[in-house]
Amino acid sequence: xxxxxxxxxAGIAAAMLALTGAASAQEPLKIGLILPMxxxxxxxxxxxxxxxxxxxxxxxxxxxxxxxxxxxxxxxxTADVTKRLAQELIVQDKAAVLAGFGLTPLALATAPxxxxxxxxxxxxxxxxxxxxxxxxxxxxxSFTAAQVTVPLAEWAAKEGLKRxxxxxxxxxxxxxxxxxxxxxxxxxxxxxxxxxxxLANPDFSPxxxxxxxxxxxALLAFVPSGVGAQFMKQFVERGLDKSGIRFLAEGSVTDxxxxxxxxxxxxxxxxxxxxSAAHDSPENKAFVEAFKKANNGMRPNFMAVGGYDGMHxxxxxxxxxxxxxxxxxIDAMKGMSWxxxxxxxxxxxxxxxxxxxVYIRKVERKDGELYNVEFATIPNVKDxxxxxxxx
Numbered sequence: 001x002x003x004x005x006x007x008x009x010a011g012i013a014a015a016m017l018a019l020t021g022a023a024s025a026q027e028p029l030k031i032g033l034i035l036p037m038x039x040x041x042x043x044x045x046x047x048x049x050x051x052x053x054x055x056x057x058x059x060x061x062x063x064x065x066x067x068x069x070x071x072x073x074x075x076x077x078t079a080d081v082t083k084r085l086a087q088e089l090i091v092q093d094k095a096a097v098l099a100g101f102g103l104t105p106l107a108l109a110t111a112p113x114x115x116x117x118x119x120x121x122x123x124x125x126x127x128x129x130x131x132x133x134x135x136x137x138x139x140x141x142s143f144t145a146a147q148v149t150v151p152l153a154e155w156a157a158k159e160g161l162k163r164x165x166x167x168x169x170x171x172x173x174x175x176x177x178x179x180x181x182x183x184x185x186x187x188x189x190x191x192x193x194x195x196x197x198x199l200a201n202p203d204f205s206p207x208x209x210x211x212x213x214x215x216x217x218a219l220l221a222f223v224p225s226g227v228g229a230q231f232m233k234q235f236v237e238r239g240l241d242k243s244g245i246r247f248l249a250e251g252s253v254t255d256x257x258x259x260x261x262x263x264x265x266x267x268x269x270x271x272x273x274x275x276s277a278a279h280d281s282p283e284n285k286a287f288v289e290a291f292k293k294a295n296n297g298m299r300p301n302f303m304a305v306g307g308y309d310g311m312h313x314x315x316x317x318x319x320x321x322x323x324x325x326x327x328x329x330i331d332a333m334k335g336m337s338w339x340x341x342x343x344x345x346x347x348x349x350x351x352x353x354x355x356x357x358v359y360i361r362k363v364e365r366k367d368g369e370l371y372n373v374e375f376a377t378i379p380n381v382k383d384x385x386x387x388x389x390x391x
Contacts, residue, residue: 043258055312115136124309128145145173149250163190164216170197195211273361355381
């Protein structure tokens, strides 16, 4: 009888152990998506969240036998909040991947935590060149500001422009745009005057007045996605559009999500970027159609494609590692290549940054709406800042 009781107890213990193991095996793999869902950069968060959810809807919520759980957190665009949320996701939620990061300071605030916890940080938006250098666990699916600006400076020089004034937001990507354009354009024989505006609560009026007084051939602008409408409206209100000064911009200014709201003041603006909703490819047509259908007609922008491709990186990486995270997942992402809605892309295995086409575009009316219509392609562009360092 004692023997039977012992066997019975042992059997229950074994069953409990098996159940615990099964429960552990069924634990979902959590992706912490940290985004500005409120505040001035809310359009960035809205676009990336929508794209991540669309990817999961199209590709299922199970990868390598693991259930994927997306946890969306609003950092309001504030670095201190981003850091706190990242810490909570790592410690409390046991997130296997951190993703999102709508602005450079937010991505940088998380970098030490990603390194310490050995958790991959997939940057889907922030665009300063130095970001992946801050942690070996960072990989980027968006772009760099310098990457899209150098081709624009080269185009401007070929167009015969001689004098340009730049106005950029005074933080990482803006400084990268200023530096990349100035160095490239002056090497081609041009002259550049640089102006910087504060990132928080910018008033563009005094800076645009300086442009009016300087009477350059062109203005080159960079402001974060979300405040382009305000900038372009002030450009027109001051009559600069009729003064013969050409309007050039890093493509965030004519963001697809906001372009129709900017209105006709944007017509004719020449920009350089890695994605347009008007990009002519079967992959993009399918992406735009599915995105609009899932989001009440909202048009995807470059933030959306960064989120969509970031999820692709995570999914395909997990397939390669059979569901393993950490260093194995980062290693699996290095060198990965695929055809995105934006065109052919790959992850540089040395820098963990994205390599992609850059397009020169012009704002035109098409089918009754405003679009960034591409008219020139520069293929397989690497981040020029890192390329210069390696030479």
